[in-house]
Amino acid sequence: MPDIIDNRYEIIRRLGSGGMADVFLARDTHLGREVAIKILYQRYADDDEFVARFRREAQSAAGLNHPHIVSIYDRGEADGSYYIAMEYLEGRSLKQVISERGTLAPAPAIDISEQILQALQFAHENNVIHRDIKPHNIIINGRDQVKVTDFGIARAGSAARMTETGSIIGTAQYLSPEQAKGLAVEQGSDLYSLGIVLYEMLTGRVPFEGENPVAIALKHLSDVPVPPQALNPEIPDNLNAVVMKALAKDPANRYRHAEEFMADLERCRRDLPVAAALPDDDTARTEIIAPAAAAAAMGAGAAATAASASGDETMIHPGAAGDGKKGRRKIIYFWVILAILAMGAAVAGAYYFAFANQGIAVPDVVGMEQDQARKTLEAEGFRVETAAEEYSDAVEAGKVISQNPAAGRKLKRDGTVSLVISRGSNKVKVPDLVGQSESYAEAKLKEAGLSPDRQPDAYSGSVPKGSVISQDPVAGTEVQTGSTVKYVVSKGAEPPAQVTVPELTGKTVDGARALLAGAGLTLGSVTDDYSGSVPVGQVISQNPVAGQVLDEGSSVSIVVSKGPEIQRVTVPGVVGDTEAAAITSLNTAGLVASSNPVPAPNPADIGNVLSQSPAGGSVVDEGSTVVIDVGT
Template sequence: MTFEPGELVGDRYELGRQLGAGGMARVYLAYDRLLSREVAVKVLSEPYASDPQFVERFRREASAAAGLNHPNIVAVYDRGEADGSYYIVMEYLSGPDLKQVIRRRAPLPPLTAIDYAQQILAALGAAHRRDLVHRDVKPQNVMVAEDGHLKVTDFGIARAGAEADMTEAGSVIGTAQYLSPEQARGGEVTSASDCYAVGIVLYEMLTGRVPFDGGPPVAVAMKQVSDPPQPPSEIEPSIPAVLEDVVLRALAKRPSERYRTAPELSRALDEARAAIDGSGGTTRVMPIAGGTGDTGRTRVMDPVTGTTRVGPPPPEEPPRGRRRWPAVVAALVLLAAIAIGAFVLLGGDEATAVTIPPVANQPAQQAADTLTGLGLQVDQRTVTNADIEAGIAIGTVPGAGTEVREGDTVVLNVSGGPGDATVPDVEGDERTAATRALRAAGFQVQVTTEASDDVASGIVISQDPRGETQAPVGSVVTLVVSTGPEEVAVPDVRQQGLDSARAELEAAGLALGGVSEEENGDFAPGTVIRQDPGPTVRVARGTSVSVVVAAAVSTIPVPNGIVGSNATDASAKLSAAGFTVTSDTAASDEPEGVVIAVTPGEGTDVARGSTVTITVSTGPDTGVDPGAGTTGTPVPAPPPGSDENGANGRGPDGTGPPGQRR
């Protein structure tokens, strides 16, 4: 059956607009009344609902996807049967699919393409661990979530390794542009087949096109089997060689020569990323300092020659009789005594020693109060620090535990937060790319949506703070993203005049589209009798609504020459003119079967399709009541050439030669 917006599926899911349609099913946006959330409902298309093979495949998709719990896989919430059709309830993602991103943005930057491919591989790895091969990996089956993450969907033609007999030998299922060679030949499909498809998706992200295309699907599938792919760098020269090597190996014709598992391909992309961004994928030994003669080996220091000496060489020892140290000591003692005496006489006293306490992670004012309370002077300075909240003490100089004199000045460093950075200008960018750019610059992202007649869906309309301005690192940048033209409900303009219908449509933000006429005697001419889209359907503001209005029913004359003709010929002539024919009979002097009257009369103008009644002669009235003993009403004789069964001379069952009765 066909579901319409507003219908309730499974007594729970209220259908909204159709989101898309595939080979097997249609997908609707729906509202889950029980959990008060938006969901996507996939409904098996009518031609397949009665096909056991397709129903089984549809059920298998639900079972396969429901068993997978991974952040890069679209969640399946529910499944069921309604009105003879089958449905699956899934997580609703408002973002575009990867194919739309590629069409708008390709070629994608190498690091972005690597990131996207690895997210797809993470989802496939989770499926492969459950012995489940997707078999239809393509950008259209990869959705972009609001946070920018990718989610793989549509396990409709996936099969578990233990259920290989469910697909007939030699069958080819999938999308030709992304089929692995073994899949195109109808051979065994493994995790390496999914890796091949990811290689094609990666190729498409980097170049903007798939390696094999053009012609019917069978021709494309044969190219997958036999033709080598054009190196992607010949299409987009900026592709790094290390990444191109990964792509070409993923597209090897033989499974044994390509990456066999999703983790293996993901690791190769990790190494490519490290080579591209210079971060390095392995620990590297730093070269030893020195000139060209350095070899990089650990070297042993040359042995130290001579004796170890501290300070300058000692002077010659004077003769014993000439030693002066007792006199020196006596002089020092005398000087110390004089200093102490002077200090006491002058009334001075020694400054009190203070140990600097730990004040890190205290609010700045509390830390300053602690230090000044010990008699220290505080020089407070603000320091950029991304790890400590602004206004919190980082520490002191000298550090905690250091002993200083009372009255000394101590520097108190206080966090000023992470500091400011330039906000990237992302207005006009696709939502996912804008989010990534802002996060890479150190900002948080908050997204709101807004309908726009001028900006395509998924594109950033505005941002706050604006691009190229300074804002604290880690602060929130709010993006307003277009949802496309605002959707409005189509009003019901049926049974209205054309001017009234136009006014109501324009008041709803819509336009009156094509107007066609249809003869209809049930409505006044000019009255709307049908509209497309129909009432209550939600469409983009500005959409045109086509209407069909009633036109006056045209009249035609009853043909001449009906009276006096054979009843069969008269009926055929009237039917050909567009009339509905009925007949009755009456006795007359005319031979049996001849039309003796027509109502309306010949030449009368009546509406096309009207009913015209012919009166057929039963011959002269013989005074015999054929119906005596039944209804009391005369029964006219059948027309010439007909028997009592009205079979034109044939038997009761319509067979036999003319004039012969059984």
């Protein structure tokens, strides 16, 4: 890998690799900022069709300027491959957060989802579909701000992978049913994928898993997801309904727009009824493609056999009417499936009567003082243990943050309820370091219980050498004790680099500006002048001349040709002359004659000039046309 990409991006280190590209941290030497550079794998760079699609999609995504979307700054070609330069973010992917925490409480899951929906709403309004919403493409910084990455690139990548393998490849756990069938996708596809992400945040797992991507894709088409509330009883009913609506197989039964999705999440936040309450009519049932037909849909595109489930009723549609062995086989399948469903119902009933009625409900002690919570639980016959003590900004010190089992769950007498007790808030405000010395900054951070992290020094034309230029987080931000605060110390003003003035004569103004920018110079004054040798619009001369050495950022002035200077001539009077004599006079004066025959008032005027325009004595540009009316 070269140290400099496209004579602009200085590679610092590798950040990682993905399905399409290697990712590097780089410094933009033109703008002095850090960027993330994605460089395509060679197998994609050699595919002309993919490269064309990649360029179009990157161009489309570059137009998305939104606080929750990672910005794309630049794209180009270098060293036989193609790259995209984008905003560099310090933080963790949502996938890493879920892996570390297991599950997220409803409140933070709603916060993250709403920020993603704001990004999707803006993209959809600009006719951009993401196509690859998954936790890996969601970045969360230290201030819990969410940014969605890889907008627009997913379309090119998915098409290339389909071309390579002829099958559904990629992160199949987050595919929408229409993507699994290879159909065109719209806004609802992104909202389905976000429903999977929200499901995973709340339960710690995705709804569909399998041995390979095709098996998972089939489940998106044929399986009803286990309601998240069944896996995590802490999920409220309204949020459970929102997730299940987002995961409807038929896009018509999902949220139509990101705004609708956000509106229901806001209702969940305020503990209000949601619009996603499950309807009773047949038209709103979740449509499922039967496994055999789903496989056909993904392969040859055959018509799918459908089954629908609503409430406690299960309906199996055997498919198109048939006769003979094929028809009898479908009937057998129907009764086998019906028998399996009946057996499942019997097992569920036996479990309920054998176990569900045992134990007593655990009381809700969240928010109580620790002693009060202990007394409440012991009064019900439970044992109590303190599982942990944790900092909390929402719960006062000494009170219960959470309990396990949750309130309302059944537990036998003498069973143990584990409590997590609050140690109170441990947040501190970040001190103001900008303009201060490095030693002062380090001392103030340690005094506040924060960890100083000096970043590479940088040049500054406004901040003296040895003083802090910037810090992250900014002053006044509340952070947890022990958090890291990054800061950059000034190296003083950057000495200007020396560059050579390029040859500009014969170039257009835009061409001269581009050459100067490439050399690290700017275009100064632009004046124009007549030239009989240089075409109009091209540079006649420049100052300083080509080859001179200047400080980077200096300006170069140019003079641009207006073409040859045009002479002014006096129009001779030719009224009364013969047509031939008039033409000769006008041509001699440097003008062009144009004869216009008109009826002569008398025979003597035939062949003579009766009038002219412009009139004799007028001053016009050399080469102008004079119209003469000739009697006929």
